[in-house]
Amino acid sequence: AQTVTQSQPEMSVQEAETVTLSCTYDTSESDYYLFWYKQPPSRQMILVIRQEAYKQQNATENRFSVNFQKAAKSFSLKISDSQLGDAAMYFCAYRRYNFNKFYFGSGTKLNVKP
Amino acid sequence: DARVTQTPRHKVTEMGQEVTMRCQPILGHNTVFWYRQTMMQGLELLAYFRNRAPLDDSGMPKDRFSAEMPDATLATLKIQPSEPRDSAVYFCASAQGTWSYEQYFGPGTRLTVT
Numbered sequence: 468a469q470t471v472t473q474s475q476p477e478m479s480v481q482e483a484e485t486v487t488l489s490c491t492y493d494t495s496e497s498d499y500y501l502f503w504y505k506q507p508p509s510r511q512m513i514l515v516i517r518q519e520a521y522k523q524q525n526a527t528e529n530r531f532s533v534n535f536q537k538a539a540k541s542f543s544l545k546i547s548d549s550q551l552g553d554a555a556m557y558f559c560a561y562r563r564y565n566f567n568k569f570y571f572g573s574g575t576k577l578n579v580k581p
Numbered sequence: 582d583a584r585v586t587q588t589p590r591h592k593v594t595e596m597g598q599e600v601t602m603r604c605q606p607i608l609g610h611n612t613v614f615w616y617r618q619t620m621m622q623g624l625e626l627l628a629y630f631r632n633r634a635p636l637d638d639s640g641m642p643k644d645r646f647s648a649e650m651p652d653a654t655l656a657t658l659k660i661q662p663s664e665p666r667d668s669a670v671y672f673c674a675s676a677q678g679t680w681s682y683e684q685y686f687g688p689g690t691r692l693t694v695t
């Protein structure tokens with residue numbers, strides 16, 4: 468069974484600094500997708516970034532980038548130049564390549580200090 | 582701006598009452614998911630549909646929960662009878678096809694059962 472683990476329930480970062488959120492997953496599949504979703508206080512789930520397992524290059528979206536280590540089954544999210552608007556819950560998620568059932572981690576609450 | 586809509590946004594009800602939550606997926610999306618989010622359990626998949634047919638409802642308590650898609654523009658989640666432990670935020674999400682990368686989430690329904 469696929470599981471997604473986020474070992475950091477809560478983290479804090481100073482505005483303008485960099486923070487890394489951790490995620491590990493367990494799967495026997497070789498092809499899959501990984502995602503980071505952001506959930507601000509409004510509760511809306513927003514896709515931040517995705518990574519295809521067959522791609523060796525780490526995905527980046529502006530200030531957001533991932534460190535994808537397939538052998539270690541690790542998928543961390545780096546937020547550079549943190550902004551107050553980045554404060555939210557962040558969820559790591561996994562889905563198989565040909566089956567769009569998602570598995571979510573328990574989330575990491577990110578606080579951004581001014 | 583296509584988005585998933587959910588009604589109601591908030592619902593307070595007494596134990597034993599029937600609760601119906603509705604979701605309108607993005608037009609053209611043929612896969613619909615229902616999630617429940619609580620502090621203790623995180624984000625749990627309750628059920629999902631493709632082309633209006635239920636594919637997986639293993640996460641749903643069968644004795645009191647039911648999910649349907651009367652047509653392609655409406656998905657419903659019913660709880661009868663409701664219990665205090667059902668208090669949670671219920672999210673609907675939609676996706677376009679098996680190969681779609683991502684799910685698009687609605688704003689959620691916050692249910693409180695007293």
